[in-house]
Amino acid sequence: MQNNNFEKFLARNQAAEALVFYHNKLTDPKYCKTYFPPSPGETQSQYNRRPKISVPITSSIIDRIVNILSSQYVVSVDNQDAQEKLDFLTEKLSLQEFFRDVLVNTLVSGSNLTVLRIGDQTPIAENWDGTYVLLDYIDIGVLGYEYTIQDGIIIPVLDSSIKEEDIRTVLIDDIMFDGLEHNLGFTPAVVFNSVDKFASGKYSKPFPMRFKDLVIEYNHTLSQMSKKTKILQNVWKTNLSVDNPEQPIRLDPDTINFLGPDGVLEQVRSELSLSEEIKLLEILEHHIAKASQVPAEIAGLRDAGKLPSGIALKIIFQPLVEIINRLRPLYYGVIESVAEKLIRMQYLVEGKKSPAQLNITVKGNQNLFPEDSQEQIDRIILLKREGLIDEQTAKLLLEPILNTYLTEKGN
Structure with a gap:
């Protein structure tokens, strides 16, 4: 049981970190020193001046996956009356956006709990952070959720610092919802892992835990490059032998210094080379793309430029196809389950x-590859020739490929 609690605590901490x-809060003061620690001997003033890029x-990678899966899909029911109710709920509850949030929450925190309740005119659908779902109960068909109340606000139980008597456990099954009998005949909640x-x-x-360390190193390298260009190049020297205590020399870029008739202020010239950092960024881009299964060109890590076509394009996109194919049945299964429960609840409301x-x-778009126009044209020519x-x-x-008319309208 102790090991189980440790795993639960670890899962929650990683979800909060994700x-x-x-x-993109890496440079927020709350997290900055954790992810961009001061260098040995670095003063607070020096640390504050150092750029943190x-x-x-992470958001670009997750958005690419979510955009592919949460667009161009259609939910249908084999019952006309039920379909009308689903269409009504889709508009009333903004289900397209709601289901998009389900996928985002799941990828970001590892798990999402969709909770359904009866409202006045429609059911109510909410997405709870599934990180705090007590998965121990799922085997017996019960969903559990821990929370406590602090200053009148409901918050999830994040660690063992909360007293046992202050923790509330919500249990949801096919009969009860937090101690209240709902008589729905099914569990009004769906977990998506x-x-x-x-x-x-x-x-x-x-x-994001797949590539967390790589992202930290990537941003750290960018920050080091910025430090070289913005700080190390702003080094000045002077031949003034006697300092004027009433007017000390300031070496900020926008400051004009009065050095007296014999004083000379010169910038220290040094050769700046970022070639090693650029090589490291390229290596990190490759490994981030590999770990996330999202090509660097569409994750915003690299300028897309002119993408290759044909077989080369399919090789580049194959990892993305694999992760999408793993997620699609899980995601669509959650949509189907939530949609069915919402429809049945709408009948009850009425x-x-x-x-x-x-x-x-x-049903969604199965083709993930950008279409190669020349390949399509060659295929059509071959079909005509044969x-x-x-x-x-x-x-x-x-x-449609050439975006022009080749036949007379109406023919």
Whole structure:
């Protein structure tokens, strides 16, 4: 049990840390010294002057994955009346945006708990941080959630500093919700766990933990480069032999110093080379892309320029295809489960009995590769040459690719 509590505590800490990366708070004073520690012998004044650069790498990576999965999908029901209720709820509860948040929360913190309740005219859907879900209960069909109240605010239990008597545990099952009988006949909550898990398999890992150390090193290297260009180059010397205590020399870039008739102020000239840092950034970009399975070109790490086409393009995008294919059935399964429960709750709100069977399907765009126009054109030409399509069909297929009309309208 003690080891189980340690794993739970570790999962919560990593989830809190993942939020720091997702919201790009690395240079926030609260976290700055943790991720950009002072150099040996560095004074507070020197530390404050040193640039701390924080590129929003994590949010870019997660946004790319989320954009692929949460756009261009359609949720349908095999019952017309139920479909109308789903369409109504989709608009009323902004379900497209809601389900997007489900995926973001899951990737960032490792787990998301969608909680459903009966409202006045519609059900109420909320996303809770699944990091604090007591996964121990899931095997017996019960979801648990710990929280405490401090200064009138409900907060999750993050560590063992909270007294046992101050902790409340919410239990949700197919009969009860936090001690109240709901009579829904199903558990009004759905857990969505991320693809990465701890060694025990009991708790999910936040996705940013894959590349956390690499992101820190990347930003640290950028900061060091900035230090070289902005600080080390602003070194000045003077041949003034006697200092004027009433007018000390300041070496800030925007300060004009009076040195007297014989004084000379010169900038120290030095050769600045960033080649080693640039090489390190390229290596880090490669490994961040590899760990996240998101190509550097679309994660904002590298200028896309002219991407290769054909086989080379598919090789670059293959890791992204793999992570999307792992997430898609899990994510779509959560959408189907939440949608079904919302529909049944809407029937209850309206005082009606829901259909015994509801078959809900989610269909999305399966093609993740940017289309290679030349490859498409070559394929159409080959089909025409082999006699598999006629000239008219070939022209119709080429029109959207070339963005022009090759046939007469109406023909």
